[in-house]
Amino acid sequence: MRHNAISTLVVRRKQRRSGWTLIEATVVMSMISTLMLVSTSLIFVLLNLDGSMAEGTAYALTLHRLEDQLREDTYYASAAESKDEGLLISSSKGESILYQIEQDKVTRTISGGVRKSKDAFIFLNSKPVLSVEPQRVRFELIPVAALEEYQSTSELNTKGRSIETVLFPVRRAGRFTEAAKRSGNAVTESDQ
């Protein structure tokens, strides 16, 4: 009785396929490897894109912040002069605003008046340059290193960072007042 049951099982197992053929296994493995390859490269591209976008956004926001501060400071300035690779602005409110450059960092310090403050702006892999020109201040951000890193995302056609230049007119707030003083006319706030 027991011998008959075992022989029946052996016959049934021989009749039914219990696994895949070599071709089926090869097809499945090649499909899986192709999908793994594509998804891995996609993940790397996404990580690269995320990193470059985050860095670019931080860079742009810092530049905007500094630009706003510097534009306001130069607008209400009574004088501006270069000082130790930086900039010293004397405001019409009697304050001294000093912009100092240390490698990739710009520090803004207000002193001499009622308010005192200190603020820092960091631009990674860039060299900030401040220079005084007649009637205006020039601010430049020159990329100094890691240009190859930016170009490594060339598969997405992103460009490397270029020189950013911003010009700020000095003493714009007092232009009508000075013109009025010269001509002897009074100037109201609404004129300005």
Add this chain to the structure above:
Amino acid sequence: MLHLRNHNRTGATLVEFIAAGAILATVMSFIVPFVSRVALINQNVADREFALREVQNAITLLQTGNPEVTLSEGASQRLPDSELQVQSTWDDAAGLQRVEVSLTWTGQFDERVAPVSLVFWEAKRETK
């Protein structure tokens, strides 16, 4: 009595694997160009922001007495075939001069992009 092996399916067939792979490949083919598109839009936004800063610099040059305005060194590298235009019109009634500064360049697909423009008004007594 011995229990015979169940005839129910216990794994995926080759056809199911191929169908799943085809679906995944189709999804991938949509995602890859989408990622490239996002990177391209990001680059275009950055270029327009850069161009806007150049236009603002040109306005600063005009306001500080420079009759001729030029683009910076970085602009010619970043914005190919860039062209800066300045148009002035006088409004005698208001005693103001309307100055429009616009910048256009060639995009990544060799097309002329929509110009970035800024307008400022200058008083007659100021220009004198």
